[in-house]
Amino acid sequence: GQQLNQSPQSMFIQEGEDVSMNCTSSSIFNTWLWYKQDPGEGPVLLIALYKAGELTSNGRLTAQFGITRKDSFLNISASIPSDVGIYFCAGPISSGSARQLTFGSGTQLTVLP
Amino acid sequence: GAGVSQSPSNKVTEKGKDVELRCDPISGHTALYWYRQSLGQGLEFLIYFQGNSAPDKSGLPSDRFSAERTGGSVSTLTIQRTQQEDSAVYLCASSFVSGHETQYFGPGTRLLVL
Numbered sequence A: 001g002q003q004l005n006q007s008p009q010s011m012f013i014q015e016g017e018d019v020s021m022n023c024t025s026s027s028i029f030n031t032w033l034w035y036k037q038d039p040g041e042g043p044v045l046l047i048a049l050y051k052a053g054e055l056t057s058n059g060r061l062t063a064q065f066g067i068t069r070k071d072s073f074l075n076i077s078a079s080i081p082s083d084v085g086i087y088f089c090a091g092p093i094s095s096g097s098a099r100q101l102t103f104g105s106g107t108q109l110t111v112l113p
Numbered sequence B: 001g002a003g004v005s006q007s008p009s010n011k012v013t014e015k016g017k018d019v020e021l022r023c024d025p026i027s028g029h030t031a032l033y034w035y036r037q038s039l040g041q042g043l044e045f046l047i048y049f050q051g052n053s054a055p056d057k058s059g060l061p062s063d064r065f066s067a068e069r070t071g072g073s074v075s076t077l078t079i080q081r082t083q084q085e086d087s088a089v090y091l092c093a094s095s096f097v098s099g100h101e102t103q104y105f106g107p108g109t110r111l112l113v114l
Helices: none
Strands: A004-007 A010-014 A019-025 A032-037 A044-049 A055-058 A061-065 A071-076 A085-095 A098-103 A107-112 B005-007 B010-013 B019-024 B031-037 B043-050 B065-069 B075-079 B088-095 B109-113
Touching: A004 A085, A010 A019, A019 A085, A019 A107, A032 A061, A032 A071, A044 A055, A044 A061, A044 A071, A071 A085, A098 B043, B005 B088, B010 B019, B019 B088, B019 B109, B031 B075, B043 B065, B043 B075, B075 B088
Parallel strands: A010 A107, B010 B109
Antiparallel strands: A004 A019, A019 A071, A032 A044, A032 A085, A055 A061, A061 A071, A085 A098, A085 A107, B005 B019, B019 B075, B031 B043, B031 B088, B065 B075, B088 B109
């Protein structure tokens, strides 16, 4: 099935540093989604990308939809303590009657003071 | 309510017992999804409800897992004869239509099978 490979698995950075994480797939996706999950909470959608080459920002977050439609990256600039959490990439797949989301395994971000 | 709610927030059970997990979607949302998140892993699709259509059960890992959605609103995920490998966070999400970008997640139920 379609799988998303997300890297790195974890990151430890100093407050104020920029962060970059990415997601790749062997299959083409028409949409890329980036979610953040805080401890004890469900994932929250950060950015949605719908077009190859698209670059979208949401505050300090910037995400790009790769030209090949097989990859995407998420950048966080000037990290702050509240950026701590798990970041997931996701993309829709069709299975049976449903449009499901398949998720990467996540990037655990720790921001050190 | 303002968002998707799930109960209980935590559940500890003994191997072999049955458990029921509840999800209250956002009012008016017709699509409801259940996912499972194992420690350090992404989310694994379990089951999907859309309106009055037959649910898509293609993600359920075994026949010990079942789910219902009553009146097009509240959903219950039931795990019979729980096993230790069922320990995970079970997340529910809802959306207004079957639109992936508009899925709103609940806080999850943390299940521990001893």
